[in-house]
Amino acid sequence: MISSDILERRERQFGPNAPLFYDRPLHMVRGSECWMWDADGNRYLDCYNNVPHVGHCHPHVVDALCKQASTLNIHTRYLNEVVLQYAERLTGLLPSPQLDRAMFVCTGTEANELALRIARHASGNRGVLVSDFSYHGNSSGFAELTTGLPHPEPMADFVRSLKIPDPYRWEGSEDEMVAHHLALVDDAIESLTEAGFGVATVIFDTIFSTEGLLDVPPAYVQGVAQRVRDAGGLFIADEVQPGFGRMGDAMWGFESTGVTPDLVTMGKPMGNGHPVGAVVTSSALADAFTGDALYFNTFGGNPVSAAAGNAVLDVIEREDLVHHSATVGQYLQERLKDVASKFNCAGDVRGRGLFAAVELVGDGKQPEARLAKAVINEMRNRQILISKIGPADNVLKIRPPLCLGTEEVDLLADALSSTIGTLAQ
Amino acid sequence: MISSDILERRERQFGPNAPLFYDRPLHMVRGSECWMWDADGNRYLDCYNNVPHVGHCHPHVVDALCKQASTLNIHTRYLNEVVLQYAERLTGLLPSPQLDRAMFVCTGTEANELALRIARHASGNRGVLVSDFSYHGNSSGFAELTTGLPHPEPMADFVRSLKIPDPYRWEGSEDEMVAHHLALVDDAIESLTEAGFGVATVIFDTIFSTEGLLDVPPAYVQGVAQRVRDAGGLFIADEVQPGFGRMGDAMWGFESTGVTPDLVTMGKPMGNGHPVGAVVTSSALADAFTGDALYFNTFGGNPVSAAAGNAVLDVIEREDLVHHSATVGQYLQERLKDVASKFNCAGDVRGRGLFAAVELVGDGKQPEARLAKAVINEMRNRQILISKIGPADNVLKIRPPLCLGTEEVDLLADALSSTIGTLAQ
Known part of the structure; x- marks a missing residue:
């Protein structure tokens, strides 16, 4: 639960147009490795942030x-x-x-x-x-x-x-x-x-x-x-x-x-x-x-x-992170391709190392921006953070700290599969 | 003594044009309050830097x-x-x-x-x-x-x-x-x-x-x-x-x-x-x-x-630094005006709070850039750091961390008086 107080204070300080992630914004208080915690103690898997490159607060x-x-x-x-x-x-x-x-x-x-x-x-x-x-x-x-x-x-x-x-x-x-x-x-x-x-x-x-x-x-x-x-x-x-x-x-x-x-x-x-x-x-x-x-x-x-x-x-x-990025990235591509193979709307999986993209489309490769938005919001509800990119805003963006491991890739891929399965009916 | 090694490495990394203070550059290793120490353990009074605003490494x-x-x-x-x-x-x-x-x-x-x-x-x-x-x-x-x-x-x-x-x-x-x-x-x-x-x-x-x-x-x-x-x-x-x-x-x-x-x-x-x-x-x-x-x-x-x-x-x-800046700044102005009263070349003393300028001139207020350069280099040799500003490069710039006290103002003013006395013969 985000208190309305912090949202009001933010709007007073930064105005209505300051960008904020997700329909239900997150109030973060702590980070470690590829994880962040919100003010209520909930833990989120960070598959978005490249600034904490070697892991939050290394x-x-x-x-x-x-x-x-x-x-x-x-x-x-x-x-x-x-x-x-x-x-x-x-x-x-x-x-x-x-x-x-x-x-x-x-x-x-x-x-x-x-x-x-x-x-x-x-x-x-x-x-x-x-x-x-x-x-x-x-x-x-x-x-x-x-x-x-x-x-x-x-x-x-x-x-x-x-x-x-x-x-x-x-x-x-x-x-x-x-x-x-x-x-x-x-x-x-x-x-x-x-x-x-x-x-x-x-x-x-x-x-x-x-x-x-x-x-x-x-x-x-x-x-x-x-x-x-x-x-x-x-x-x-x-x-x-x-x-x-x-x-x-x-x-x-x-x-x-x-x-x-x-x-x-x-x-x-x-x-x-x-x-x-x-x-x-x-x-x-x-x-x-x-x-x-x-x-x-x-x-x-x-x-x-x-x-x-x-x-x-x-x-x-x-921590041999370049090699780690290659091997875990390879696994990430495999898992994402596996997910994509189950859904027509997951039109393409791209990327190298620990930067991956999944393009969401309809018939005739029509960009599905609304679905991409729904997916990242539902993933956030499942406590996994990703975002979206591309001129049509329909490409899921997966760009975690480099310390992400294969277990976390599984969490991400399983949640994505279930999320797309639910939303792309 | 600056080792030629560090100068050579710097030139290799940053080239011959990267700006460096003073004819005899300083190799700094530590800072505290309004003081810095070089690699040989010499202590310098910092009357130049406004970035360490409340004192080095507060x-x-x-x-x-x-x-x-x-x-x-x-x-x-x-x-x-x-x-x-x-x-x-x-x-x-x-x-x-x-x-x-x-x-x-x-x-x-x-x-x-x-x-x-x-x-x-x-x-x-x-x-x-x-x-x-x-x-x-x-x-x-x-x-x-x-x-x-x-x-x-x-x-x-x-x-x-x-x-x-x-x-x-x-x-x-x-x-x-x-x-x-x-x-x-x-x-x-x-x-x-x-x-x-x-x-x-x-x-x-x-x-x-x-x-x-x-x-x-x-x-x-x-x-x-x-x-x-x-x-x-x-x-x-x-x-x-x-x-x-x-x-x-x-x-x-x-x-x-x-x-x-x-x-x-x-x-x-x-x-x-x-x-x-x-x-x-x-x-x-x-x-x-x-x-x-x-x-x-x-x-x-x-x-x-x-x-x-x-x-x-x-x-x-x-630390009530705004008020401190006013009172120490007032004392700084007084001491600088006292120094300037002894030398025709110190044409004007300006500033407020802990930002002061002394304009060095010759006859007819002719800007004395060469003297200004000599003064800041000699002050550096006396382990007091100041710089210069102005379109004619003839204005001494004194802009210390705000924790500067009246004792340090005395060190600065005495050294400046003696330096100008030596150089402006």
């Missing part, structure tokens, strides 16, 4: 945070060992020796803002390509290039949005699908060039999460990168959702595309809840930019944030 | 942070008591009942970005007025309206920069000075209107810190606010530097201007080092904006950030 991360917060918390205009260690470890996790420079910020939005500044500086161009249902930040500038959320700002004149290939809905061959969508990229680049903006960058979440976790062929991403680079632009991989081992097969989402980005942006999972973000790029790009711009980020790279970031990397290593 | 803030980090760290789409309490307390500290709504973000940049979005939405205009030596954020959008730092981006076409009155250099009466500078505001508004942008907002740090902590008459700020509002725009007060009691006479810098802002932005001091920012505005403005924009900030308002923010407010209250 003691190793909390200890590192507390130890550093009680020792020193200051900015990077003094020398400090902790942030150096973190930068060295983080750049060491990138698969290319050219991605050798970390620039620390506080959020994914700040990371994408900085990456955009660097891309524009390097290219001398202003134009930006984004996917046609994407979100990379909540700033004024990024609102004007957001295609996946409502915002009052008109789209910026220097933006072109790209239709992303959706293999589930494409009727022809993969080659035809890729060629068709790359022709749209050519059009967009031509349009930016004709308008005098040129191409500064394309920015992709390389697993296309907001778009519905689409299973996009690597050849498409490679073709986009090639075309953007031919036009003088750079490739930004937004790793806020796929990064830090979630994909199981690799540390970064872009690694399965065959494209090495010019700029990699990071956020949510980095500090297990502590606000940490980063841009990783080459020394050449970073130094050229900082030679002309005095870039400074007050909280970026402070030793407490760096200690939290280091501790997250420790846990990923010690 | 145990009450660290305890609150650790307690909450080990309990729950999640976003605001679940109900949570801690962030509600913080919002209630924070809005209670604003002097107008209309400033009743807090929107949480992670940094001052994010706060200004959000305030700009709200101002544009409310006004329907795009134009922005800024002072001609100001800095409000490091994002792509704010780079294009930064006048106080080098950046490669051209100024945005929708920005006009305003010359701010400088009483120290103005030769006529205060009335004439205000009238002259307000006429420039009229010109800027006319120019924005003619260009079709209209006026969305003026954004001011109301104590004009970056500008050199100018002693701007309230009548000027009131005149700007009036003109901007007449043109349909809003007034944003950037409280990142003056806010949270630093001015001694009030909680917020804008309170001495006689203007109640439409939007108040907050950052650095809020979490004593933890990345916390906020926009405080009216329900009317906030609800109109969030009715059209789905604004969500992942880390903004998380319970750990809110716990840190609450703890900072506790300490300000318990």
Whole structure:
């Protein structure tokens, strides 16, 4: 039971439009591993949150945070060992020796803002390509290039949005699908060039999460990168959702595309809840930019944030979470496919590692947004937390902390089977 | 002694352009109250940093942070008591009942970005007025309206920069000075209107810190606010530097201007080092904006950030830091004026509460940037940390944690007197 008092206080403080999950909102008071508890002591299995990447309140991360917060918390205009260690470890996790420079910020939005500044500086161009249902930040500038959320700002004149290939809905061959969508990229680049903006960058979440976790062929991403680079632009991989081992097969989402980005942006999972973000790029790009711009980020790279970031990397290593994500993720896919095989409305199961999507549809693959909403609310009533994504809001989104185990996958899959069985009569 | 190893590692990780304080950089390892220690155990009096607002590693803030980090760290789409309490307390500290709504973000940049979005939405205009030596954020959008730092981006076409009155250099009466500078505001508004942008907002740090902590008459700020509002725009007060009691006479810098802002932005001091920012505005403005924009900030308002923010407010209250800032600040002004009276080069002493500036000049008030640089480096050698500001880089900036006491003011003033005496031969 949520007291009406807390709902009223929330509305008074945050207004009627502040987003809140589920028809019956949750009042949370405690978290541990992949579990959260509400004010009445009910326990919920968290299959949604990627911020508590290595598990809610992981003691190793909390200890590192507390130890550093009680020792020193200051900015990077003094020398400090902790942030150096973190930068060295983080750049060491990138698969290319050219991605050798970390620039620390506080959020994914700040990371994408900085990456955009660097891309524009390097290219001398202003134009930006984004996917046609994407979100990379909540700033004024990024609102004007957001295609996946409502915002009052008109789209910026220097933006072109790209239709992303959706293999589930494409009727022809993969080659035809890729060629068709790359022709749209050519059009967009031509349009930016004709308008005098040129191409500064394309920015992709390389697993296309907001778009519905689409299973996009690597050849498409490679073709986009090639075309953007031919036009003088750079490739930004937004790793806020796929990064830090979630994909199981690799540390970064872009690694399965065959494209090495010019700029990699990071956020949510980095500090297990502590606000940490980063841009990783080459020394050449970073130094050229900082030679002309005095870039400074007050909280970026402070030793407490760096200690939290280091501790997250420790846990990923010690608990072998990338491999864990692969094996448990494999089981998750199997169980979800098994559930989907029983219901026509579960049209497609997608994903890799510990990020899965189930697309709910009617006849002729008609998106079933209402069913998706009912499912996540009924799952919440069964104390299992998931959400939904995609342009038609009909794709179940399963993106748990990486410590999720196979027993929890069973709880999730059994509840989902029973929920869909009840609702999809 | 800084080991060359750490400098080399820093250059490898952050490049040759990453800003670093002082000719002989400092390698910091520990902080407490208004003191920091370097790797060799030397103790430094911190008269520069406003992020550790209530003192480095204040145990009450660290305890609150650790307690909450080990309990729950999640976003605001679940109900949570801690962030509600913080919002209630924070809005209670604003002097107008209309400033009743807090929107949480992670940094001052994010706060200004959000305030700009709200101002544009409310006004329907795009134009922005800024002072001609100001800095409000490091994002792509704010780079294009930064006048106080080098950046490669051209100024945005929708920005006009305003010359701010400088009483120290103005030769006529205060009335004439205000009238002259307000006429420039009229010109800027006319120019924005003619260009079709209209006026969305003026954004001011109301104590004009970056500008050199100018002693701007309230009548000027009131005149700007009036003109901007007449043109349909809003007034944003950037409280990142003056806010949270630093001015001694009030909680917020804008309170001495006689203007109640439409939007108040907050950052650095809020979490004593933890990345916390906020926009405080009216329900009317906030609800109109969030009715059209789905604004969500992942880390903004998380319970750990809110716990840190609450703890900072506790300490300000318990240690009576606003009053402390007034009395110690008064003593600081007296001691600095006493020092300045001995040296012609110390042309002006300005400031309020625990924010002070000493302008260094030659004949005819010629700015002495080289002397300012020498002074802060020599002060660093004497283990007292200050910095410099202003368009000519010749104004000493003294902005310590609020726990600074009169004994530390004596250390600072004596060292400054001796340093200027040595250098200004």
